[in-house]
Amino acid sequence: MKKLYFFVVACAAFILLIAANPSANHPYGLKNGTPAVQSISALAFGPDGILFIGDSKSATVFAIDTKDKTVVEKAAAVEVKNVDQKIAAALGTEVKNIRITDIAVNPVSKKVYCAVQTNDGTPVLLTIDGTKVEAVSLKDIPFSNISIANVPGNDAKDRNGRPLRDQSISDLNYADGSVLLSGLSNQEFGSSFRKIGFPFNDKQEQASLEIFHAAHGKYETNSPIRTFTTAELNGKKYLVASYTCTPLVLFPLDELKAGKHVKGRTVAEFGAGNSPIDMVTLKKDGHSYLFMANSNRPVMRINYKSIETYEGTLTEPIKESYATAGVNFVTLPAVNVIQMDKLDDSQVLVLQRRANGDLDLWTASGDRWI
């Protein structure tokens, strides 16, 4: 009888413990609450409908559970003309008062998420379904967050009151259980690249990256990564990064460790006077292709096979103005593409400023682009 009594008490205590700990119900260590998102610079989806929000203003990465987990294999093509006008109307304001800072497609549901910053500084997270614009509520949702305000590992050395560093997030991705993030300081000239394990814990790794910018290798370029993705090349995982004036550089992912100085291998120069904006990978007939949107050049298509077979590194200066070098690429008939994301395995979601000034969200099919 006594044993039974203890058993019942133990069960009750266990149930109480579970009930008292809301995070026990959430995988990835998320807890219910309202994330204090102050700005949305970058969006990226992780596993199971988890959305990562890069917040430059609060120097924080948030992970929120969108609970958007209905599996959709093949996405319906998205076509929204004048998407900025539709968003502005749904927000009750004018186009001149909003900026679309990023778009991301949930790889599970294929739903389109869109980050908007209003001129008064209010960040807004929306979904675009057909032509319907809806708000994603951030109130009382499962979330977790991690600060990127300090250099990882340096906290112990920091004395009381040292001001937190402002950190602008230029791109954010999730790969193999980690959030990867490129940032730029608004004080010293320095870029950072971080690998943050997810679920978030106290561990963050920051490596310093160095590239040869197809100059003669004599002068260092400590330029910030503008956009990046990850890819498996010849059986090894790489960070594929691009910078202003458009070098394409590979860094082995396993070398990106805390405090390590990693030299990248520059495999292409896609031309000066240009900044890369976004990268997307699509597959067709067993081949993978990298698509890169640019500020002053059309969208480029690069066959990963060309990158795999390019064993050298560009260390010679490019003598001809705006000329290119390294792996081959094809320019697509798509200019002024401001954002891109993978809609599904065979389609790319494109946010493009048309020649007449319209801002359209549309879908490029892999069949057309490859």
Place this chain on the structure above:
Amino acid sequence: MLTDSLDHRKIRSRIIWGLVYCFLMPGCFEKKEDKTFSIEWEGRQAKGLIIPLKLLPGISYDSVEKQVHIQLKNNTTPVIGEYLVSENDLIFRPLIAFTRGLKYEVWVANSLLREMEIPLDETVTAPEVIAIYPTNDTVPLNLLKIYIAFSKPMQEGQSLNNILLIKNRQDTIPSVFLDLQPELWNKERTILTLWLDPGRIKRDLQPNKAMGSPLEEGANYQILIRKDWRDTEGVSLAKELRKDFRVGARDVLSPVVENWIIQVPKPGSSEALTIYLHEPLDYILLKNAVRIIDSNGNVVNGIIEPGAEQTILHFKPSVAWSTGYYTAEVESRLEDLAGNNLNRLFDRDISQLEKKEQKEIYKKAFQVR
């Protein structure tokens, strides 16, 4: 269905009476009408709309959002927001504040109940440019960045449309500043960091070879900040601003903390400590990367303020100086105007081995006696 249509009829008749109330009564009882339909303000922002329930007869409180919606005038898209029902009112809070100067419509069951305008704020003051750093009249050829400080938080994404660099009062220089999205603002959105294109500053890089250095030695320049630049409240700058500067020689030396001269106040005084830096350094980094530490290793509280065109640093302690040993600690990230920090030059020869010792913190000791 029958119940629905009856309800609709009921709602319609009540709405008609509501409309009669709304549009006929104001002539007689204007003040009362003003009190009945109001805007919820938070600071200067119109955060909500309060609609008395008596203007919404027959509304089912369970599904208000299906019966009432707010839209911009001449637009059919409902504004996203939340509806709250209080004892006497329906409160609509849009996802973002209503925009001043715009007209909105309140629709109930497909009928226009009311049009309203969010008034422009006549009392609001225009933002101003407080300073452009470096404040110097002469900058090095390889100047890396400028900061623009504003009196109020500014709209983002507008910088390159609103800043011009004019050479010798004639030519506007294109592509001088690095186009960064997101722009580099401080948390308060009052200080913007603008990089001169680093690819053009570093010698022998392709952009440098193709377009040359952004600045030319011996030339005179003017930064023009357009009046059109708006703050987060949508108010443009009080006036256009111009700042002249001349370009001097390339700066190819890192700052050396060891050479700084510290003028130490007497014990018991609360006077500022003065550090002579011998050259202009980065204003924001001077404020953030230098600290005074006492002999116990504690940070001495006080205010750091660069002076004399960022060639000296004043540190005014919160309490009077005590006798003892102190240290000025400087993070290696402190830069001069050309981006040369305490550890390395911005434009360095990486084929040469670094001979200089790399440190995170540089120290300069002094004694108060």
